[in-house]
Amino acid sequence: MTMSLQTFLAEEAFDGIPTRILRMGKESRTVVLIGPGIFNDAGFCWNLHAWERNFFALAENFSIIAFDTLGQGGTSFGPGSDAFTYDRALAHAKAVLEKVASNDLHIVAHDQGALIALHLAMSFTDRVRSCTVVSAPSVIAAPGEDVANFVTGLLPAPIYSFASQEWVLDRLSVAADHIRDGEFLNDATRPRVHDTPSEDAVHTQLRPSLRRFRAEVYKCMQNKGLNIPILVLWGRDDPVKSLDYGSALFDLIKTTHRETQFCVLNRCGYFPYREQAKAFNNRVMGFIRSV
Amino acid sequence: MALGVAPKWVNVGDVQTRYFEAGSGEPLLLLPGGTIGAEGASIAETWDLNFLVLAKRYRVFILDKLGQGHTANPLRDEDYCKTAKLNHIADFLRALGLPAVHVAGQSRGGFMAIMLTLRFPELVSSCTVVNSSSMAPGVSLTHLVTGGTCPYPLFSREAQRWVFAHTDFSDETVPEDFVEEGYKVLQLPKYQESHRKMWKEGLASRYYYPDEARLREEAHYRLNLQGTGRPTQIIWGDSDSTATLHRGITLYNMIAARQRHAYLNVFTNAGHHPYRDHPVYFNEMMLGFLDLVSSQPSRG
Numbered sequence: 001m002t003m004s005l006q007t008f009l010a011e012e013a014f015d016g017i018p019t020r021i022l023r024m025g026k027e028s029r030t031v032v033l034i035g036p037g038i039f040n041d042a043g044f045c046w047n048l049h050a051w052e053r054n055f056f057a058l059a060e061n062f063s064i065i066a067f068d069t070l071g072q073g074g075t076s077f078g079p080g081s082d083a084f085t086y087d088r089a090l091a092h093a094k095a096v097l098e099k100v101a102s103n104d105l106h107i108v109a110h111d112q113g114a115l116i117a118l119h120l121a122m123s124f125t126d127r128v129r130s131c132t133v134v135s136a137p138s139v140i141a142a143p144g145e146d147v148a149n150f151v152t153g154l155l156p157a158p159i160y161s162f163a164s165q166e167w168v169l170d171r172l173s174v175a176a177d178h179i180r181d182g183e184f185l186n187d188a189t190r191p192r193v194h195d196t197p198s199e200d201a202v203h204t205q206l207r208p209s210l211r212r213f214r215a216e217v218y219k220c221m222q223n224k225g226l227n228i229p230i231l232v233l234w235g236r237d238d239p240v241k242s243l244d245y246g247s248a249l250f251d252l253i254k255t256t257h258r259e260t261q262f263c264v265l266n267r268c269g270y271f272p273y274r275e276q277a278k279a280f281n282n283r284v285m286g287f288i289r290s291v
Numbered sequence: 292m293a294l295g296v297a298p299k300w301v302n303v304g305d306v307q308t309r310y311f312e313a314g315s316g317e318p319l320l321l322l323p324g325g326t327i328g329a330e331g332a333s334i335a336e337t338w339d340l341n342f343l344v345l346a347k348r349y350r351v352f353i354l355d356k357l358g359q360g361h362t363a364n365p366l367r368d369e370d371y372c373k374t375a376k377l378n379h380i381a382d383f384l385r386a387l388g389l390p391a392v393h394v395a396g397q398s399r400g401g402f403m404a405i406m407l408t409l410r411f412p413e414l415v416s417s418c419t420v421v422n423s424s425s426m427a428p429g430v431s432l433t434h435l436v437t438g439g440t441c442p443y444p445l446f447s448r449e450a451q452r453w454v455f456a457h458t459d460f461s462d463e464t465v466p467e468d469f470v471e472e473g474y475k476v477l478q479l480p481k482y483q484e485s486h487r488k489m490w491k492e493g494l495a496s497r498y499y500y501p502d503e504a505r506l507r508e509e510a511h512y513r514l515n516l517q518g519t520g521r522p523t524q525i526i527w528g529d530s531d532s533t534a535t536l537h538r539g540i541t542l543y544n545m546i547a548a549r550q551r552h553a554y555l556n557v558f559t560n561a562g563h564h565p566y567r568d569h570p571v572y573f574n575e576m577m578l579g580f581l582d583l584v585s586s587q588p589s590r591g
Contacts, residue, residue: 236547236555247540254529254559261572262529262557266547279554279583286579290571 005052005183011074014067015095020074022048024055025063030102031288033066034113036135036270038089039197039206043155044168045188047073050110052182053277054284061285062106067096069116071196073187084197085209090119097124106288108132110273111241114139115213121226122216130291132231132284133253135238135270137245138210139217140252160196162189172270174237184274218252225256231287232260235268235275261287293336293468294353295343298361303382309361310383311335311353314346317416317585318389320354321345322380324398324423324563326499327358327371328486330441331454332476334360336469337397340570345577349393354383356403360476364485371485371494372502377403381411393581395419398534398563402426402503405510408519417584419524419577420542422563424534425503427542428511433533445486446477460530460562511545518549522584525554526576528561528568552584 008022033054037046048066055064068075070089077083078092093116097105105128109117114136121128133139156164165188169179179185197206220226230253234246243264250262263283265276273280298309321342325333335353345351355362357379358371365371380403384392394415396404401423408418424431441457443449451473456465476482489495523546527539536557547553556576561568566577 236544250557258560259569259572260559262555264543264547264555266553267551282579282583283554283556283576286575287572290575 005049005055008055009074014099015078015092017070017078017092018074018076019067019092019096020048021065021067021096022055023063023065024059027061027063028102029061029104029106029288030063030065030100031058031284032097032100032105032107032109032117033064034069034093034107034109034117035066035072036111036113037072038069038086038112038116039071039084043159044165045073045160047184047187049073049183049187050271051273052184053178054273054281057277057281058285062288063102065096065100067093069093069113082205084201084205086115086206086213087209090116090123090213093120094123097127103127104129106130106132106291108134108284109136110134111136111270112138112210115210115217118217118220118226119213121228122220125227128228130229130231130288131226132233132287133249134233134272135235135241135246136232136249137241139214140245140249160189165189169271172238172240173275174235174239174267174269175275178271178274178277221252221256223256225253228257229259229261229287229291230257231263231284233263233265233272233280233283235270235272236264236266238269241270263287293339293472295339298335301383301386303379303386305366306357306379307363308357308379308383309335309355311342312351313343314348314350316349317581318392319345319349319351319581320380320384320392320394321351322354322356322394322396322400322403323359324396324400325359326399326489327364327376328482328489329454330445331451332360332473332482333398333400334473334476336472337564338566339469341566341574341577344570344574348578349581352387352389352392354380356380356400358481358485361479364481364488368488368492368494369498371489372498373399373402373406373506374502377406377410377506380407381414384414389414391416393417393419393584395421395577396423397421397566398423399425402507402510405514405519406506408521408523409510409513412520415521417522417524417581418519419526419580421526421566422528422531422534422539423542424531424538424563426507426510427534427538428545429535429538429541431533432535446483448474451477455564458531458533458563460528460560460568464562464564464567514545514549516549518546518553520550522552522580523550523554524556524576524580526556526565526573527558528563528565529557529559530561531563533563554580554583
């Protein structure tokens with residue numbers, strides 16, 4: 001799978017930023033996959049290979065677009081004093097979608113990627129037909145201390161080493177077979193091209209913009225919603241992002257969305273699309289087909 | 292012919308039993324909810340938005356359970372209970388000589404789906420439960436919502452419409468042809484006899500409810516111990532006033548703790564009959580689930 005996947009990868013500039021992007025298929029109905037981490041802020045170098053167990057299955061029915069968001073995988077950071085904000089990540093994602101011909105977009109996004117996805121849906125109201133929000137506790141306020149802090153606070157040194165990043169995946173997963181499978185972890189541990197944000201940038205750019213993005217999603221969901229069907233999908237046994245987060249997010253979204261679904265996959269942690277790939281593909285394809 | 296095909300009949304233990312059949316492939320049995328002689332008649336036609344869609348890929352059966360719809364009443368007073376209804380379903384499957392079926396039931400049909408899976412595992416290959424207040428842990432609100440509060444005369448069209456509209460999210464899911472099919476059942480002498488036996492002669496309190504409580508206790512004990520033993524899907528409409536969502540999630544967690552292949556799907560703006568509120572979603576989720584479990588190497 002890995003070798004053939006390479007044939008679908010390309011590097012292009014979006015918003016002036018060199019970006020690694022994957023394209024598959026020629027169907028009008030297009031699934032846009034956005035990964036969990038923005039700016040590699042949790043001890044793991046997120047990359048589009050996260051979805052490697054889904055590309056080919058989803059491509060049987062839809063065109064596929066996946067890209068590394070800012071600072072992820074094969075995508076650079078942008079220049080400027082706001083380089084590490086969600087605003088820049090959103091502007092970059094918008095630039096990607098503006099070059100996608102389809103007006104039948106279905107975004108599937110994980111955790112912090114879902115914040116970008118929901119903002120994209122707010123912006124491209126005439127093109128985004130549905131959103132699937134996967135294990136996205138970052139979209140809602142954490143009840144009490146964010147349990148993830150206890151994970152990242154225990155990162156083995158040196159951080160971003162193979163062993164340290166493998167440890168992160170292990171802490172977040174229930175099923176372990178996916179951790180070393182494919183290119184996800186390998187890609188995360190290749191020689192680093194991009195720096196992570198400085199401590200100062202995290203506190204002055206990343207975190208404030210994250211809070212603002214979350215507040216904007218809240219405001220939208222509580223007031224008028226997005227007028228598109230939304231699927232909230234969660235792993236029942238997520239070790240650090242419990243199902244309660246999923247229920248809370250579902251409760252938030254359903255107040256303004258007539259068509260919302262909540263789907264739970266069993267024996268599954270933070271990575272439903274890797275740990276239960278077959279079931280994930282099945283549920284997501286069924287949802288998008290029914291939209 | 293709201294279901295698009297003519298009904299069929301089979302003798303099951305001397306009980307004339309009505310069912311519908313369409314399609315080919317692995318068998319899928321759909322069970323309506325409700326019980327014998329209730330104020331509103333739960334009928335096979337409740338699946339009319341799903342039956343032929345699912346039948347494009349599966350051999351689909353809908354059964355009028357013992358004493359319900361057009362199926363004859365129990366032969367003995369003591370069979371006005373869930374155990375007799377459960378055995379009737381099992382005997383129906385044996386009478387047709389079917390291989391293990393995917394069973395999907397709503398409300399008290401969901402109760403039967405789980406009991407069939409637990410007691411007759413050789414007859415079942417997967418189990419789907421839709422908004423089953425009678426099976427979910429916790430207190431059922433059914434009696435508060437519909438019991439004895441219908442403002443219309445017994446056995447009237449208005450009563451039939453009220454019972455279903457009162458538990459559904461939208462009145463649109465209770466069209467006139469659906470009401471009319473239920474009304475025909477309410478007018479059957481056998482139905483009115485069953486109503487009299489259940490509620491006037493006291494068979495409900497003598498046999499039905501004590502038996503239901505025993506079966507539910509058995510089901511919860513076994514689900515906590517071993518799960519269902521078959522791939523299981525819980526589908527729940529979150530606006531159900533009788534079977535609240537948290538009870539559906541509790542039932543799912545009870546099963547999922549022991550059952551690897553356990554899936555939960557919740558639909559918003561859907562009441563007690565989410566397959567009528569959102570038939571397109573429901574059909575996709577149902578077909579997707581069947582695809583998933585039909586290809587599982589292990590059915591455990």
